[in-house]
Amino acid sequence: MDATEYPGARDSGAILFPVSDYDLAATLDSGQAFRWRAVDDAWEGILAGNFFRLRQTTDGISAELLGSAASQHGPRTTHSEQLRDYLQLDVDLAAVIATFPEDAPMRAAVAACRGLRLLRQEPWECLVSFICSSTKQIVQIRQIIARLCERFGEPIPVAAEVRRLHSNAERGAQKAKGKLEPSDVGSDRAFAFPSASRLAGVSETELRACKMGFRAPYVLAAAQTVASGGLDLARLHLLATDEARVKLMELPGVGRKIADCVLLFAYGKQDAFPVDVWVRRALTELYFPHRRPTPQRLERFANTHFEPNAGFAQQYLFHYVRTLRPKK
DNA sequence: CGCCAGGCGAACA
DNA sequence: TGTTCGCATGGC
Numbered sequence: 001m002d003a004t005e006y007p008g009a010r011d012s013g014a015i016l017f018p019v020s021d022y023d024l025a026a027t028l029d030s031g032q033a034f035r036w037r038a039v040d041d042a043w044e045g046i047l048a049g050n051f052f053r054l055r056q057t058t059d060g061i062s063a064e065l066l067g068s069a070a071s072q073h074g075p076r077t078t079h080s081e082q083l084r085d086y087l088q089l090d091v092d093l094a095a096v097i098a099t100f101p102e103d104a105p106m107r108a109a110v111a112a113c114r115g116l117r118l119l120r121q122e123p124w125e126c127l128v129s130f131i132c133s134s135t136k137q138i139v140q141i142r143q144i145i146a147r148l149c150e151r152f153g154e155p156i157p158v159a160a161e162v163r164r165l166h167s168n169a170e171r172g173a174q175k176a177k178g179k180l181e182p183s184d185v186g187s188d189r190a191f192a193f194p195s196a197s198r199l200a201g202v203s204e205t206e207l208r209a210c211k212m213g214f215r216a217p218y219v220l221a222a223a224q225t226v227a228s229g230g231l232d233l234a235r236l237h238l239l240a241t242d243e244a245r246v247k248l249m250e251l252p253g254v255g256r257k258i259a260d261c262v263l264l265f266a267y268g269k270q271d272a273f274p275v276d277v278w279v280r281r282a283l284t285e286l287y288f289p290h291r292r293p294t295p296q297r298l299e300r301f302a303n304t305h306f307e308p309n310a311g312f313a314q315q316y317l318f319h320y321v322r323t324l325r326p327k328k
Numbered sequence: 329c330g331c332c333a334g335g336c337g338a339a340c341a
Numbered sequence: 342t343g344t345t346c347g348c349a350t351g352g353c
Binding site: 133141255256261277279318 | 332334336
């Protein structure tokens with residue numbers, strides 16, 4: 001499956017990834033990642049300092065590069081390879097789903113979330129994002145991360161015509177809601193996610209100003225540990241899930257749930273099964289109706305019933321119960 | 329306004 | 342080993 005130039009869109013440099021069974025909106029907006037925003041019929045986000053615009057097309061997913069940070073971020077791969085890895089385009093979704101347990105709840109979740117995928121995120125961004133996720137709603141996590149990037153991330157130059165279109169749409173929408181603040185002027189600018197070494201040098205007060213509250217010292221400690229080499233995120237994938245989990249949980253503010261999110265969303269560890277309030281609700285209501293399973297019974301069930309792609313199954317259950325309750 | 333949000337960690341029993 | 346509570350902040 002090779003990316004091809006998108007016919008008729010050559011001027012903008014769009015490439016097309018032919019892929020089926022991929023619900024881009026559900027995947028980018030399902031609480032795995034927090035930096036994608038819907039702009040008209042597209043999704044805009046930043047990967048390793050590259051500002052991309054993605055679109056679901058009839059044939060697959062099209063991608064444009066809108067800008068790049070000056071300094072080199074991440075591994076030296078092509079933009080195409082970068083997207084393919086991040087979006088996990090080479091995963092055979094049907095084969096994964098075929099390994100799910102054959103029970104009614106799982107079937108319902110699969111039917112309701114057709115095309116839902118797991119992303120393969122950058123470990124550092126994923127770690128910080130989920131440290132900031134505790135007792136926060138997804139909208140608030142997005143706000144925290146956006147502020148963090150605006151204040152400490154490297155600016156990404158964006159072509160003038162893109163910026164103009166972008167800011168018109170954005171400010172129009174915000175003005176209509178009466179939410180345009182002075183600090184939002186220029187919010188159309190894009191920023192790379194700040195590096196660990198950058199955040200290691202900021203104060204807790206500056207982090208609190210990003211509205212992350214009591215999580216600020218956790219983020220700071222993580223930045224200092226990673227920047228000083230006390231934890232090598234680039235080598236964590238070499239460890240077994242249990243060992244990698246122990247390493248992550250040595251960081252303050254990182255418990256079992258957040259560690260499992262990082263193991264699953266950044267390292268693709270399928271034996272990581274993050275159990276949060278939604279998944280606990282789903283497991284209880286779907287598999288233990290009118291009973292009250294003990295936490296350890298529930299954990300044992302979660303760790304055995306969904307193998308060998310438990311992490312994937314978890315994301316389906318999470319997304320499924322969230323769509324059942326239109327709270328968002 | 330009060331409630332609660334994709335938790336964690338400390339302080340208890 | 343198993344609960345309870347405080348922690349910041351904002352959306353609804």
